[in-house]
Amino acid sequence: MSLMLLGHVDLAEGDVAHAQAVLAEAGSLFASTGNMVYFPWCLEGLAALAVGQGDFERAAELAGARDTLREQIGVFLPPVYPAGYDRTLQAAQAHLTPAAFDAAQARSADLPPPQIIATALSGLAGQETR
Numbered sequence: 190m191s192l193m194l195l196g197h198v199d200l201a202e203g204d205v206a207h208a209q210a211v212l213a214e215a216g217s218l219f220a221s222t223g224n225m226v227y228f229p230w231c232l233e234g235l236a237a238l239a240v241g242q243g244d245f246e247r248a249a250e251l252a253g254a255r256d257t258l259r260e261q262i263g264v265f266l267p268p269v270y271p272a273g274y275d276r277t278l279q280a281a282q283a284h285l286t287p288a289a290f291d292a293a294q295a296r297s298a299d300l301p302p303p304q305i306i307a308t309a310l311s312g313l314a315g316q317e318t319r
Contacts (some may be wrong), residue, residue, distance in 0.1 A: 190227050192218065196234045197269050200241075209238050213310060220306045225262045229255045230269040232309055237277045245284040246293045252278055253294030254305045261302055 192215035199208035216231040218224075232255035239248035259265055268274035282290050297305050 190215075193227060193231050193234070194269070197230070197273070200234055200237050201270070201273065205238065205241055208234065212238070216306065216310050220303070220310070225258065225302055226264050226266070228306060229259050229264075229266065232258065233268055233270070233274050233277070235309055236281075237273060240277050240280045245281045246289065248277060248281040249285060249290045249293035250296050251309060252281065254297040254300075254309055256294070257297045257300070258302055258305050 192211045196208045196212035196215060199205075199211065212231050212234045216228065216235070219228045219231065232251050236248045236251035236255070239245070239251060281293075285293070297308065300308070
């Protein structure tokens with residue numbers, strides 16, 4: 190949980206490379222321990238990273254995965270940083286058509302939690318940040 194929170198602090202301070210590294214590590218730890226409670230907060234941070242990289246479709250997809258996972262596990266914690274998450278969603282919506290945003294958000298609707306997590310974390314380890 191500390192790593193995940195550190196990732197959000199890094200995002201707020203503009204340290205994208207470190208934010209990506211610690212959010213990926215936190216997400217992997219949550220996945221390996223089966224702790225789904227705080228994983229949605231990792232997804233919020235990963236969505237913000239996607240916006241920062243100009244990948245608005247991925248941001249919408251991660252936001253949708255966050256909502257799906259929260260619903261599946263029945264834990265409805267508010268965003269870790271509500272104002273930042275609102276900006277993430279607004280940026281994704283501003284750069285996508287409503288249909289594209291909705292489609293991206295719905296991609297994980299039928300996935301089980303382990304697959305949501307695997308999809309969210311895929312490609313992060315070797316991904317370059319902008």
